[in-house]
Amino acid sequence: MSSKSQARRAQLREKLVEAAEVRIDREGLGELRARDLARDAGCALGAIYNAFEDLNAIVMAVNGRTFRALGQAVSDSFDGSEAPVQRLIVMSTAYLRFADAHTNLWRALFELKMTQDGPVPDWYREALAGLFGLISEPVSQIFPEMKREELELMTRALFSSVHGIVSLGLENRISGVPPEQIERMIGQVLRQIGNK
Amino acid sequence: MSSKSQARRAQLREKLVEAAEVRIDREGLGELRARDLARDAGCALGAIYNAFEDLNAIVMAVNGRTFRALGQAVSDSFDGSEAPVQRLIVMSTAYLRFADAHTNLWRALFELKMTQDGPVPDWYREALAGLFGLISEPVSQIFPEMKREELELMTRALFSSVHGIVSLGLENRISGVPPEQIERMIGQVLRQIGNK
DNA sequence: GGCTATTCCTGAACATGGTTCAGGAAAGGA
DNA sequence: TCCTTTCCTGAACCATGTTCAGGAATAGCC
Numbered sequence: 231m232s233s234k235s236q237a238r239r240a241q242l243r244e245k246l247v248e249a250a251e252v253r254i255d256r257e258g259l260g261e262l263r264a265r266d267l268a269r270d271a272g273c274a275l276g277a278i279y280n281a282f283e284d285l286n287a288i289v290m291a292v293n294g295r296t297f298r299a300l301g302q303a304v305s306d307s308f309d310g311s312e313a314p315v316q317r318l319i320v321m322s323t324a325y326l327r328f329a330d331a332h333t334n335l336w337r338a339l340f341e342l343k344m345t346q347d348g349p350v351p352d353w354y355r356e357a358l359a360g361l362f363g364l365i366s367e368p369v370s371q372i373f374p375e376m377k378r379e380e381l382e383l384m385t386r387a388l389f390s391s392v393h394g395i396v397s398l399g400l401e402n403r404i405s406g407v408p409p410e411q412i413e414r415m416i417g418q419v420l421r422q423i424g425n426k
Numbered sequence: 427m428s429s430k431s432q433a434r435r436a437q438l439r440e441k442l443v444e445a446a447e448v449r450i451d452r453e454g455l456g457e458l459r460a461r462d463l464a465r466d467a468g469c470a471l472g473a474i475y476n477a478f479e480d481l482n483a484i485v486m487a488v489n490g491r492t493f494r495a496l497g498q499a500v501s502d503s504f505d506g507s508e509a510p511v512q513r514l515i516v517m518s519t520a521y522l523r524f525a526d527a528h529t530n531l532w533r534a535l536f537e538l539k540m541t542q543d544g545p546v547p548d549w550y551r552e553a554l555a556g557l558f559g560l561i562s563e564p565v566s567q568i569f570p571e572m573k574r575e576e577l578e579l580m581t582r583a584l585f586s587s588v589h590g591i592v593s594l595g596l597e598n599r600i601s602g603v604p605p606e607q608i609e610r611m612i613g614q615v616l617r618q619i620g621n622k
Numbered sequence: 623g624g625c626t627a628t629t630c631c632t633g634a635a636c637a638t639g640g641t642t643c644a645g646g647a648a649a650g651g652a
Numbered sequence: 653t654c655c656t657t658t659c660c661t662g663a664a665c666c667a668t669g670t671t672c673a674g675g676a677a678t679a680g681c682c
Binding site: 340341350380383384386387388389390391392393394395397398399401402407411414415416418419422423425 | 536537546576579580582583584585586587588589590591593594595597598603607610611612614615618619621
Binding site: 434469470471472473476 | 629630631633634
C-alpha cells in the first residue's frame with residue numbers, strides 16, 4: 231500500500247480545492263490561475279496535474295462543494311410549517327441570499343458548463359434533482375390537479391424563473407437592482423402563480 | 427479628407443464583425459481566435475487592432491447586431507390583436523426560437539458582460555429597455571391596478587423568468603429538454619400569472 | 623505629377639497562462 | 653541496503669491576445 235502517498239495526495243487535492251474556492255469566491259472564475267493555486271497550496275506547478283486531470287477538474291470540485299452548500303442553504307431555509315407559496319418564496323429567498331453572498335462561486339456553477347462541450351457531470355444532475363425535489367413538494371400542493379409530468383415541468387419552470395430573476399438581477403449589480411428589489415420580483419411572480 | 431482610408435477601414439471593420447458573427451454562431455464565443463478572424467477578413471493579425479480596440483470590441487459589435495435581431499424577432503412576433511397573456515406567450519416563444527436558432531450568438535450576449543468588469547455598455551441598456559417596453563404594454567393590461575414602479579418590476583421579473591426558462595432549458599440541450607418542452611414551461615408560467 | 627508627412631499595414635516578437643516532460647527525490651518492498 | 657515505482661519539480665512548450673518597429677500606401681500640397 232501507499233498510505234503516505236495517498237494521504238499526501240489527498241491533502242494536496244484538498245489544499246488545491248480550498249485555495250481555488252477562496253480565489254474564485256474573491257476574484258471570480260476568470261481570475262483563477264494555475265500558478266497562483268500552486269503557490270497557495272505550496273506545491274510545484276506541475277504537481278497540480280498529478281492531483282487533478284486539469285484546472286477544470288479543480289473547478290468541478292469547487293462547484294460540487296458550492297452546489298452542496300447551496301442545497302443546504304435552501305433546505306435549511308424552511309421548517310415545513312409554511313403554506314406552499316410561502317415556502318417557495320422562502321426557498322427562493324435563500325437561493326437569492328446564497329447567490330448574493332457568493333456570487334462568483336454561484337456563477338462558476340453555470341459558467342463552466344456553458345463553456346464546456348462534454349456532457350453535464352452526474353453530480354450536477356443529481357444536485358439539481360435534489361433541489362427540484364425540494365421544490366416539487368410545495369408545487370404539487372399548489373397544483374393538486376396536475377399530473378406528474380406536468381408537475382415536473384412546472385417545478386423546473388419555477389426554478390428556472392427564480393434563477394433567471396436572480397441571475398439577471400445580480401448581473402448589473404453596480405448599476406441597478408439591489409437584492410431587496412430582486413426579492414420583491416420573486417415574490418411578485420410566485421405569489422401571482424399561487425393565486426390560481 | 428481620407429475617404430479611401432476611411433472606407434477601407436470601415437470595410438475591414440465590417441468584414442471582421444461579419445467573420446466574428448459567423449464564427450461565434452458556429453463555434454461559440456469560446457472558440458473565437460484573433461488569428462482566425464484575420465485570415466477570414468484577409469488582413470494581418472495586427473490590422474485587427476487598428477480597426478478595433480481589441481477582440482472584445484468586435485464581440486461587442488456582434489452582440490449589438492444580435493441584440494437588434496433579437497429585438498426585431500420579438501417585435502415581429504405579434505400583431506397587436508392578441509390578448510395580453512397570449513401576446514406575452516407569443517413574444518416569449520419568439521425569444522425562445524431566436525435563442526434556439528442562434529444559441530451561441532445569444533449566449534455571447536450574456537457571457538461577455540459576466541466576464542467583464544467594466545459597466546454594462548449603453549447600447550445594451552437601451553436594447554434591453556426596448557425589449558422591456560414591448561413587454562410592459564401587455565403586462566400593464568394584465569395588471570391595471572399596479573403602479574408604475576410595481577409594473578416595471580413585474581415587467582423585469584417576467585422577462586427574467588422567461589429568460590431563465592430558456593437559458594436553463596437550452597443549456598443541457600444534448601441531454602434533455604427539447605424546445606417544445608421549453609415552450610410548454612413558458613406557457614405554464616405565463617398563463618398561470620395571467621389567471622389572477 | 624512629384625514630394626513629403628502621415629497614416630496604416632505587416633508579421634515577428636512579447637506576455638500570459640495552461641499543460642507537459644525529463645530528470646531527480648522520495649517511498650515501498652525485499 | 654538496493655532496486656523499483658511513484659511522485660515532485662520547474663523549465664520548456666504551446667496557444668493566444670496584444671504590441672511594435674519598419675515598410676507601404678495615402679493625403680495634402682505645390
